[in-house]
Amino acid sequence: MKSARQVRTLILLLALTAPRAFAHHSFAAFDDTKLVTLNGTVSQFQWTNPHAWLEVKVVNDDGSSDNWMVEMLSPNVLGRMGWNRASLRPGDQVKVVLHPARSGAKGGNMVSVEDKNGRPIGGPQQ
């Protein structure tokens, strides 16, 4: 049996190889060879076109905190992947996996989101 970690690694590697679909803009601003995992608290969830946005407050080791901007696909696509406008609410504890911004900004392109119990929210975004 594969361990949960191995399965997760497999899923993430598959996500890494998926072509970056063009719907609204090029995804060249994100480094799709890298994955960053955030554990934080939802500060805002914008269920909007052309992209949904998730803002996550992450507390750093030194006690400071950063607000990460996580770009997602559009509601029409996310909605067909099991997401809706109530999938996330401010204050929710989440684990977010993303492709980081090349600029070094605190943000990136969402790959997957789990709730505090490790349950996937909606479908992974590829």
Place this chain on the structure above:
Amino acid sequence: MRAWTIGVLAAALTTAASAQFAAPAPEKLKGTALTPARLPDGRPNWTGFWVTPNGLLEVYRGPSGITGAPPGTNSRNSRRQDLPRLKPPYDKQYEDALRKSAAGEIADPVALCFPPGMPRMMGMVYGMEILQTPKVISITSEWQAATRRIWMDLDKHPSPDELDPTYAGHSIGHWDGDVLVVETVGVREDVPLDFGYLPHSPKLKIIERLSQISPGVLVDDIRIEDPDSFEDAWTYKLAYLYKPDFRLREYVCLENNRNINEEGQAVFK
């Protein structure tokens, strides 16, 4: 990581990569038949919702499609391999645009919330709706809520002085048996023809032959002629599957476009 895991991963990655790039021939696609199959006037009934066969966000390009690059992407800013040779000054204009895009100096008009226009809106990445009336066949792509109207009651385009360049251009159509033949002119010069800044001249003419090759499988055979910018015509096919349960959703790009900076460049901020 153990050897078997690496093997499994390698196999999975190979499968994923080939699956992403492989486009089945339209003849092999299985669709859902429309009812009724024909309208009262005897023409094929295509009214309803259609999606790209490879799934949402995958532009289907059929057997003549792109090689070596994922369908629908322009992140690598590379020249498409299936293009005819461009004539000056459009060849230089094209190379400059690709270079500037790679450097982040320019943005695709769609990222600025402009409509994709023709022919790009037919390579829709979400879904589309076809509505047929005797006078007009209307096609709306969920992508940027772009609509084009194919005038079935006109047999010629307006005179040059009356023809205002638009994003979708001016389309007139007629039936050749069960094939819908559409001719489009008058596409604005600032509308790229593909996802990678492909330019065109005012002489652009797009000729489409749309046919249902099997129940619920629609193919758009596209021929792009532009004697000023292309040395030869450029042809490709797009395919769509009928989805009776699909519903188009609103998509207003200007609602919350956070990807544009003060200079109008596409950014992440």
